Amino acid sequence: MTDSPLARGLAVTVKVPATTANLGPGFDTLGLALSLYDELTVTVRDEPGSTVTVVGVGAGEVPTDDDNLVVRAIRHVFDAYGVPSPGLDLVARNAIPHGRGLGSSGAAIVSGIMAAKGLLESIVDIDSRALLALATDLEGHPDNVAPALFGGLTIAWTGVDGPQYKKLMVHRGVSPLICVPESTMSTALARSLRPASVPHEDAIFNVSRSALLIAALIQSPELLLAATEDRLHQSYRAAAMPGTDSLITELRSHGLAAVVSGAGPSILVLCSDPAQRLEAAAVVAAHPATRWESLMLAVDFKGATVNAHPAGALA
Structure with missing residues (x-):
């Protein structure tokens, strides 16, 4: 007892x-x-x-x-x-x-x-x-x-x-796609790959993109590609997640707002509407390097x- x-x-x-x-x-x-x-x-x-x-x-x-x-x-x-x-x-x-x-x-x-x-x-x-x-x-x-x-x-x-x-509240057109690989990633390892400091211009770059991202998510989904650019963390972790980096590069070359989800190695694609999400899923399915599970989720x-x-x- x-x-x-x-x-x-x-x-x-x-x-x-x-x-x-x-x-x-x-x-x-x-x-x-x-x-x-x-x-x-x-x-x-x-x-x-x-x-x-x-x-x-x-x-x-x-x-x-x-x-x-x-x-x-x-x-x-x-x-x-x-x-x-x-x-x-x-x-x-x-x-x-x-x-x-x-x-x-x-x-x-x-x-x-x-x-x-x-x-x-x-x-x-x-x-x-x-x-x-x-x-x-x-x-x-x-x-x-x-x-x-x-x-x-x-x-x-x-x-x-x-x-x-x-x-x-997120704009009703925003349609998330999550791409999940078979591999895993330690959050502690991902955090350890960040530098202790970044160039001043990179910090300014991310401040502007973060502000733009809020506007894109709640009001203007057509701005998501530009709004999801980053110079603070993703490039430093890329070598530890080559499959993730390769697919993000491919998706963004198609005009799709792909980023690392959290510490990775999953990928988040913030699509501006359901039709664009189908396009993103097709790009993922055709990507030859790694097997990915595509999850079409709502917010x-x-x-x-x-x-x-x-x-x-x-x-």
């Missing part, structure tokens, strides 16, 4: 979208939620500790006990509010690819944060600012967790009051959701 105030059998269900960060020039700042989801069920039990059942992506690979990232995120919230953690049974149904720049670790963290929010609903009120701060504690920076939490296009930054975000505008179920309701 645990000394948790939560009733045995209390359960929550959580749904969290994949994300793509950076979007070209918006390094560590811009993120977009996508219509590909991890789903989680968490049930309070009498026995201490946690057991995780993973279905889909990550099955047989990720920890299935208290070392699981989702469990650690849940415990982090309980500890933050001084509430004893209960024993937990988790069932994770995962669809977001791991190690491919689609925010899988951010989704795991957000899944745990939202599950804790649902479990603690009758005890503490956790607002959006607190959710972002708790998630950023574990992720390290807010650009992936912000869109996973809140959906849509997010601008994230850290100020004197901690991590902050602004959510924007998720809802973000993470959680629903609580009384004890025994899911039995």
Whole structure:
């Protein structure tokens, strides 16, 4: 038995979208939620500790006990509010690819944060600012967790009051295509390839493109190709992802706004309409160097959701 105030059998269900960060020039700042989801069920039990059942992506690979990232995120919230953690049974149904720049670790963290929010609903009120701060504690920076939490296009930054975000609605014509390779990429490795400083003109270049990208995404999709140019990070990582670099070059030569998705090696193509997305998919299918899975996704505008179920309701 645990000394948790939560009733045995209390359960929550959580749904969290994949994300793509950076979007070209918006390094560590811009993120977009996508219509590909991890789903989680968490049930309070009498026995201490946690057991995780993973279905889909990550099955047989990720920890299935208290070392699981989702469990650690849940415990982090309980500890933050001084509430004893209960024993937990988790069932994770995962669809977001791991190690491919689609925010899988951010989704795991957000899944745990939202599950804790649902479990603690009758005890503490956790607002959006607190959710972002708790998630950023574990992720390290807010650009992936912000869109996973809140959906849509997010601008994230850290100020004197901690991590902050602004959510924007995306132009209805914008049609994302995600190209997923068989290979993976370590986020830590990708970050290590960046230089400690960049030329002043490159910094100015990215500031202008980031501003233009916001306009392109919310108002003028025809500007997406120019708006997704970058000089801060993608070229430095290219040698570690030659297949990604080759396909991005090919796509952009066809006038398509292709960029590295997050830390890679997946590619995000921000198409101005569904017809252009079909054109992009055809270019990917004809590319000879690497096998890619093309995912035609929508922008998720809802973000993470959680629903609580009384004890025994899911039995």
